[in-house]
Amino acid sequence: MHYRRLEKLGVELSVLGFGCMRFPVKDGKIEREEAAAMLDYAYKNGVNYYDTAWGYHNEESQYFVGEAMRRYPRDSFYLATKMPVWLCKESADLDKYFAEQLSRLQTDYFDFYLLHALDKERFEHSVKLGALEWLTRMKAEGKIKYAGFSFHDETANFAPILDAYDWDFVQIQHNYIDRVHIGSDELYRQLVEQDIPALVMEPVRGGHLASLPEDVEAILKAVNPQRSMAAWALQWVATQENIMVTLSGMSTLEQVKENVATFSQTPFTLSPADLEAVDKVTDKLLSYKTIPCTDCRYCMPCPYGVNIPKMFEIYNRFEMFKNTAIAYQNYSGPLMDMNTRADKCVACGHCLPQCPQQINIPERMVQVHEVLGALKVD
């Protein structure tokens, strides 16, 4: 495993970090034996950064990670979790949720602690709660070693948050599509300029970059026939020097093994010729009219039953692959629960503030149904 040293903080982090939000599940619950085997493999092969959050896996992730990681000396890995600021109604709630997180994760401190999924409104709410002073107090008390935030908003709303506190690190969504699509290149540039270490989430864009249309995949295969599409995406992120950890939300032991192998080989970064090929792929993918949903599921559940991320996935796949038969089957076939389709959206707006990608979900539901609902097969 390759590591990057955060000179400012004096720690060395594995380039691959374990995102604990996509463990295998059965009947809605984490498959604990399989998931523990995945954590074991990662730990034994040098992954030393584990990232969870209050809401992951319907709040089961923190309990599970606490139970699984207590088998290892606490000072042999870095544990990261996040404050769900939107749940805090008053300042005292910061202490309440924090204490509960320590208990769930069976620890008495966190190495990396983030204000979760900040956008303009959530940041203003955090400031009103006194969350910045609270972070300073937690650091002084030794309960948090390093303070940061994760960001999900328009680029223009990044700098005011960055300038408001002496952040130890910042977590951004960054991958070879989103550098252009949501402007994450600009976020990265600002972090480099201010010498703030960057951690990256969604390097494979919720798995979408792991499976590309054939003609797009061919561009990368022509340069390196062996490298998987997921490895291309992960290595693209890690090629940028200010990125300390590339967080991957892994769902199978095979994925863990593949990602560990990707970041254990030398070199683990991309060559100039590789980067050129990725630029071509970016241009090609951005020429498709897809909806930038990352399947984070923050918008769920919809009170009217619409399966929002699934609608976007079917639509995006159709836009990219143009396979009418499959899209029809997925949207109108016997396996589709008609009560979860896009046409059940009543535009109540409940989901709108939850979407970190700022997708106008009700408007897009109309578009999705217009396109997919009109498909016909013989």
Ligand code: SF4
């Ligand atoms: S706007 Fe549509 S998709 Fe969003 S919560 Fe309301 S009914 Fe569901």
Ligand code: SF4
């Ligand atoms: S629509 Fe937005 S909130 Fe919902 S899954 Fe997609 S990116 Fe996440």
